[in-house]
Amino acid sequence: MSATEDTRPMVAMGQRASDARGFLRRFLSRLGNGLLRLALLTLAGLLLAGIVHIVTVLRIPMLATQDAATVYAALGASGHAELVTPPPAGLPAILDGAPNSVAAVCSYDLAAGPLRVVARTGSLPLGLTVHRRGGGVAYAITDRAAIRGVLEFVVMTQEQLDERLANDEEGETSRELRVVSPSLQGLVVARVVVRRAFDRSEAEAMATGVACGLAD
Known part of the structure; x- marks a missing residue:
């Protein structure tokens, strides 16, 4: 068996490892982006709820005279x-x-x-x-x-x-x-x-x- 044939499995294993690392990096990147979007949406929802609450509290005196x-x-x-x-x-x-x-x-x-x-x-x-x-x-x-x-x-x-x-x-x-x-x-x-x-x-x-x- 030649030296070239002996190195082929190692090259293939190295390529697979490189592909796995690349997949892991892409997965972590997508996961991070998804978590970031979720955090931004949650923050936006909390901000909107806070605005609605403040507006409602401010309108209570007016609404209380219209019941x-x-x-x-x-x-x-x-x-x-x-x-x-x-x-x-x-x-x-x-x-x-x-x-x-x-x-x-x-x-x-x-x-x-x-x-x-x-x-x-x-x-x-x-x-x-x-x-x-x-x-x-x-x-x-x-x-x-x-x-x-x-x-x-x-x-x-x-x-x-x-x-x-x-x-x-x-x-x-x-x-x-x-x-x-x-x-x-x-x-x-x-x-x-x-x-x-x-x-x-x-x-x-x-x-x-x-x-x-x-x-x-």
């Missing part, structure tokens, strides 16, 4: 819910209003004491929601929870609830449904589903028949 509880603060003072579909003159439409439903609202201010809400059910689906001032639903109930055709609950602050619990007769459980509002001011929304066009008058009567006044 439903503030817009409809004058409605329901008579002790019964007032229609907001269609909205009263000069007031915006309720944001979550559905075309196949009727809505009426009662505003409340718990500084004067707890609020008792009483609604009588009928042949149309009825739902009641309590909205705190500043936005957000504090409580929701439907006519499925009615007892003998009546939905009734009392809205109060946590302090008022503690006082009411302290005044309860020892060993007796109160039967009234008590709802804690996270804010002094808020809104009770009564919504009745209109199944057919000629049901609208009945739906309006159900919605405006919701009573909301100071609890005893």
Whole structure:
């Protein structure tokens, strides 16, 4: 066997090693570029999230004066819910209003004491929601929870609830449904589903028949 033949395997092995090193360098280069792009995208996402957060915080004072509880603060003072579909003159439409439903609202201010809400059910689906001032639903109930055709609950602050619990007769459980509002001011929304066009008058009567006044 000649010397030339003896060196061929070594040359081939050297070439393969060189190819492997070249592949490894290209792989590490691509990996580094990919990680760099990922880091830049992550940084950009965090920066965008920070900007959105700052803008949202700055807009909170303005948004707080445009929530439903503030817009409809004058409605329901008579002790019964007032229609907001269609909205009263000069007031915006309720944001979550559905075309196949009727809505009426009662505003409340718990500084004067707890609020008792009483609604009588009928042949149309009825739902009641309590909205705190500043936005957000504090409580929701439907006519499925009615007892003998009546939905009734009392809205109060946590302090008022503690006082009411302290005044309860020892060993007796109160039967009234008590709802804690996270804010002094808020809104009770009564919504009745209109199944057919000629049901609208009945739906309006159900919605405006919701009573909301100071609890005893």
